[in-house]
Amino acid sequence: MFMTSGAEIERLIQLLAKLPGLGPRSARRVALQLIKKKETLLSPLAEAMAEAAERVTTCSECGNVDTTDPCNICASSSRDVSILCVVEEVGDLWALERAGTYRGQYHVLGGTLSALDGIGPNDLNIAKLTERAQSDEVVEVILAMNATVDGQTTAYYITDKLEQSGVSITRLAHGVPVGGELDYLDDGTLSQALKARQPF
Amino acid sequence: MFMTSGAEIERLIQLLAKLPGLGPRSARRVALQLIKKKETLLSPLAEAMAEAAERVTTCSECGNVDTTDPCNICASSSRDVSILCVVEEVGDLWALERAGTYRGQYHVLGGTLSALDGIGPNDLNIAKLTERAQSDEVVEVILAMNATVDGQTTAYYITDKLEQSGVSITRLAHGVPVGGELDYLDDGTLSQALKARQPF
Numbered sequence: 001m002f003m004t005s006g007a008e009i010e011r012l013i014q015l016l017a018k019l020p021g022l023g024p025r026s027a028r029r030v031a032l033q034l035i036k037k038k039e040t041l042l043s044p045l046a047e048a049m050a051e052a053a054e055r056v057t058t059c060s061e062c063g064n065v066d067t068t069d070p071c072n073i074c075a076s077s078s079r080d081v082s083i084l085c086v087v088e089e090v091g092d093l094w095a096l097e098r099a100g101t102y103r104g105q106y107h108v109l110g111g112t113l114s115a116l117d118g119i120g121p122n123d124l125n126i127a128k129l130t131e132r133a134q135s136d137e138v139v140e141v142i143l144a145m146n147a148t149v150d151g152q153t154t155a156y157y158i159t160d161k162l163e164q165s166g167v168s169i170t171r172l173a174h175g176v177p178v179g180g181e182l183d184y185l186d187d188g189t190l191s192q193a194l195k196a197r198q199p200f
Numbered sequence: 201m202f203m204t205s206g207a208e209i210e211r212l213i214q215l216l217a218k219l220p221g222l223g224p225r226s227a228r229r230v231a232l233q234l235i236k237k238k239e240t241l242l243s244p245l246a247e248a249m250a251e252a253a254e255r256v257t258t259c260s261e262c263g264n265v266d267t268t269d270p271c272n273i274c275a276s277s278s279r280d281v282s283i284l285c286v287v288e289e290v291g292d293l294w295a296l297e298r299a300g301t302y303r304g305q306y307h308v309l310g311g312t313l314s315a316l317d318g319i320g321p322n323d324l325n326i327a328k329l330t331e332r333a334q335s336d337e338v339v340e341v342i343l344a345m346n347a348t349v350d351g352q353t354t355a356y357y358i359t360d361k362l363e364q365s366g367v368s369i370t371r372l373a374h375g376v377p378v379g380g381e382l383d384y385l386d387d388g389t390l391s392q393a394l395k396a397r398q399p400f
Contacts (some may be wrong), residue, residue, distance in 0.1 A: 006256070006266045006267040006268070006272065007251060007267075008248070008251050008252050008255055008256065008267050008269075009256060009265070009266070010205070011248050011266070012245075012252050015241065015244055015245045015248050016245070018241060019227075019230050019233065019234075019241075020229050020230060020233050021221075021222070021226050021229065021230065022221070026220075026221050028291065028294060029220050029221065030219050030220060030221065030222075031289065032217065032265075032289070032290055032291050033220050033250070034219075034249070035252065035256050035265050035290075038253055038256070041215065041218060041219075042249055042252060042253045043249075043250075043253045044215055044248055045212075045215045045216070046246055046249035046252075046253055047250075048208070048212045048215050049212065049234070049242055049245055049246035049249065050241060050243075050246040050247075050250065052208050052209060052212050052231075052234070052235065052246075053207050053238055053243045053246055054244045055208055056208065056209060056235050056238070058208070064207065065232075065235050066206045066209070067206040067207075067208050072206065076202050086336065089232070090232055090235075091228065091229065091232050094228060105238075151310070162259075164255045194242040
């Protein structure tokens with residue numbers, strides 16, 4: 001084992017290598033850059049991480065991560081409480097927020113049902129969703145799961161669960177991505193786009 | 201600006217995006233992963249960074265980074281003090297250490313001469329190198345700069361500087377990389393490998 005640069009640097013590299021998208025080689029590059037920019041990057045990042053570790057929590061209402069519980073979105077008075085958008089992960093919630101058109105509430109499942117990985121309904125934030133959907137305020141639940149097998153399986157399961165609550169259940173539209181070229185699209189997407197064609 | 205997830209998370213993402221190899225998108229992915237693995241990744245990494253920021257320093261002898269000054273390599277009694285290997289950056293020193301065959305001392309320049317970037321001899325750790333080379337202990341200086349224009353310019357400049365110190369100056373061999381295929385090598389490397397051919 002390579003140990004000429006002190007246990008502290010070695011430990012930093014090993015932890016950095018666990019981050020998604022970084023391997024041992026890029027972790028070393030990141031560590032060197034951090035050490036080089038100690039004042040402007042390493043110290044601020046250490047502080048930001050310590051603060052995040054201390055303050056970030058999961059919203060008990062929707063499953064979003066934030067420094068407050070309930071989170072900023074759940075606590076906001078300017079958002080429509082009659083619509084719930086169900087997403088798999090917090091990253092999906094961020095993506096929808098970046099798009100900037102949705103003004104309702106969210107519900108983060110924390111994953112998808114997966115027989116292969118042994119993830120059942122009790123491992124996801126589903127009980128809370130059925131509870132929220134039964135509230136009188138909610139009139140629509142949008143299922144915004146990924147268009148994967150696991151995502152769609154989860155969507156069907158939730159549809160089943162919410163049947164009796166009387167809310168209207170919708171899903172995101174399938175179709176040609178904005179800026180996309182037909183020639184590069186898969187057959188399934190093209191068929192869906194054709195079936196769901198709209199008046200021009 | 202997207203600000204639904206709290207200023208702390210936003211700040212963490214912005215700092216992560218400054219790391220080499222990470223952009224805004226991958227920084228968000230890293231931030232989510234960190235928050236998800238708060239106990240096993242975020243907190244330890246925050247601690248490791250704080251400790252590195254506090255303890256890591258530059259060796260006043262050779263320019264290496266370590267938690268001690270002089271660094272572990274300069275302070276080691278098992279290393280050959282008669283050979284100095286001059287490298288551009290600490291990353292090059294790490295690469296040579298990983299190779300595991302060199303048992304001498306190092307000297308880190310902290311970059312290369314570059315007229316374009318306005319980097320002159322006084323911006324590099326060259327004065328200290330000439331001082332070290334004049335010591336009676338040192339008999340050989342290996343120039344292990346990158347085989348780039350700037351690296352080789354720096355090597356020539358240092359050769360000039362060290363001429364009067366009487367040490368023998370060597371450079372790394374050019375040739376076919378181990379595991380490399382001739383067909384994919386550039387002409388310059390092939391010519392050098394042919395010129396420097398060795399008895400089999």
